Amino acid sequence: MNPSNHPAAASEPFSVRVADRVTRLPPYLFGRINKMIYDKRVAGDDVIELGMGNPSDPPEELVIEKLVEAARDPRNHRYSKSNGIANLRREVAAKYFKKYGVRLDPDAEVITCLGSKEGFSHMCLSLMGPGDTALVPTPYFPVHVYAVALASGNVIQLPVTDSDKFLSAIAHTCETLYPKPKLLLLCYPHNPTSVVVEQPFYDEVVRLAKRYNLMVISDFAYADVTFDGFHPPSFLSSPGAIDVGVEFTTMSKGYNMAGWRVGFCSGNRQMIQALATIKGYYDYGMFQAIQIAAIMALRHTDAAVERQSQIYQSRRDALCDSLARIGWEDARPKAGMFVWQPIPEPWRSRMSTMDFAMMLLDKGNVAASPGSGFGPDGEGYLRMSLVENEERLRQAVRQIKACLKEAEADYAGAPAETAAT
Structure with a gap:
C-alpha cells in the first residue's frame, strides 16, 4: 500500500517549522x-x-549614461567579486582621504x-553569536536591533538624544555587565532622531572601545546630506578608530542611487x-556595470551631491516653517x-503615536x-521624510x-465619558 494514500496521512496538515531567529x-x-x-x-x-526616506530625485545623467554604456x-555580465572591483574601492579610499583625511x-x-x-x-552575522551583546542607540533604526537578533545576539538599548549621557551609559554598562558587551553601534547623523555629534565624541568612543575591548560599527548613511554649513565628522577620523571599528557609507542618499544598492x-x-x-558564501557581488557607474559618481559628481543637500535643506525649511505656523515645535535638523x-499637545496626551x-x-x-515604530523611546514623535517637493510638503501641512x-x-462634541478615554 502506498503510504501517501493512507487516510490518516492525508488528514494531517503539513507543518512549516521556521527557525527561532525568525520567530524572535x-x-x-x-x-x-x-x-x-x-x-x-x-x-x-x-x-x-x-x-519612508525613499529618494525621489534621479542620479546625475552622466552616471546613468555610464551605466548604460557599461551594461552594453x-x-x-559575468559574476563579479563579492568585495567589489578594485577601482571602486580605490575611489572610496580616495574620498575618505579627500573629505576626512583618513588613509585607507x-x-x-x-x-x-x-x-x-x-x-x-552580514557584519553582525560575522561578529555576533549566542550570548554576545551589542549596545545600540535608541530610538533605533529597526535593522540596528534586528540584525543583531538574527545573528543570535542580545541588544542593550541606550538613549541617544544626550551624547554625554550616552557615553556615560556605555562605560557604566561595560563596567557592570558580565559578560561584557562585544559590539557598539553608532549612527550619526542619527536615524530617526537626526542627532549629530562632533569629533571629540568619537575620540571618547575610541578610548572607551580600547578600554573595554569593544568593537565599533559606525553607520554613516547620512554623511552626504547636511545643512547650514554643518559637516558631520567621520568616526574613522578619530585617532585609533581603525584599530577598533568600521564605518558604513552609502550612495543611496546624497547620490540618489537608493535602488542601485551601493x-x-x-x-x-x-x-x-x-x-x-x-x-x-552569500553573494557574488553587485552587477559590475553598477560598480563602474558608481566610480563615475564618486569621481565627478561632488557638486551635484552638494546641490542635493541644498534641495533637502529647502524642503526641510518648507516643512518646518509650515509646521511652526500651525503651532508645532521647530525641530529643524542639521543633517539627514x-x-x-x-507631536503637539493635546494630541500627545490623548492618543498613542501610532x-x-x-x-x-x-x-x-x-x-x-x-x-x-523605532522603539518605546520614540513614543510621542513622528518621523517625517523630506523626499517630496516643497509645495507637496506645504500641502501636507495644510492637510x-x-x-x-x-x-x-x-x-469636543463627544460625550464626556468618551472624550475622557
Whole structure:
C-alpha cells in the first residue's frame, strides 16, 4: 500500500517549522500604515508619503549614461567579486582621504556592500553569536536591533538624544555587565532622531572601545546630506578608530542611487575580512556595470551631491516653517532626510503615536512614520521624510491642519465619558 494514500496521512496538515531567529522577530509595526496607504491609493486617494526616506530625485545623467554604456559591454555580465572591483574601492579610499583625511588601504580596509543595510546585517552575522551583546542607540533604526537578533545576539538599548549621557551609559554598562558587551553601534547623523555629534565624541568612543575591548560599527548613511554649513565628522577620523571599528557609507542618499544598492564598509581590516568571508558564501557581488557607474559618481559628481543637500535643506525649511505656523515645535535638523517632530499637545496626551499617525493618514491623506515604530523611546514623535517637493510638503501641512481641526471638533462634541478615554 502506498503510504501517501493512507487516510490518516492525508488528514494531517503539513507543518512549516521556521527557525527561532525568525520567530524572535516582532510583528512589523508599520504594516498597518503600509496597508492603509495601499488601500487608499487603489481607491484613488492622493496620499502624501512622508514615511519612508525613499529618494525621489534621479542620479546625475552622466552616471546613468555610464551605466548604460557599461551594461552594453558583455564582459560586465559575468559574476563579479563579492568585495567589489578594485577601482571602486580605490575611489572610496580616495574620498575618505579627500573629505576626512583618513588613509585607507583599498585592498584590505574597504569592501563594497549591496547597500549599507546588507553590509551591516552580514557584519553582525560575522561578529555576533549566542550570548554576545551589542549596545545600540535608541530610538533605533529597526535593522540596528534586528540584525543583531538574527545573528543570535542580545541588544542593550541606550538613549541617544544626550551624547554625554550616552557615553556615560556605555562605560557604566561595560563596567557592570558580565559578560561584557562585544559590539557598539553608532549612527550619526542619527536615524530617526537626526542627532549629530562632533569629533571629540568619537575620540571618547575610541578610548572607551580600547578600554573595554569593544568593537565599533559606525553607520554613516547620512554623511552626504547636511545643512547650514554643518559637516558631520567621520568616526574613522578619530585617532585609533581603525584599530577598533568600521564605518558604513552609502550612495543611496546624497547620490540618489537608493535602488542601485551601493554601499561600503571601511576600517579595521580584521572586521573587513570577517565580512568578506560571510559575503563570499552569500553573494557574488553587485552587477559590475553598477560598480563602474558608481566610480563615475564618486569621481565627478561632488557638486551635484552638494546641490542635493541644498534641495533637502529647502524642503526641510518648507516643512518646518509650515509646521511652526500651525503651532508645532521647530525641530529643524542639521543633517539627514528626516524631521523628528514632537507631536503637539493635546494630541500627545490623548492618543498613542501610532493612532495619531493613523488618524493623519485616514483623515488627512498624509503618511508619516510613528516614532513608536523605532522603539518605546520614540513614543510621542513622528518621523517625517523630506523626499517630496516643497509645495507637496506645504500641502501636507495644510492637510494635517485641516485633519486636526476636524478631529478637535469631533473630540469636543463627544460625550464626556468618551472624550475622557
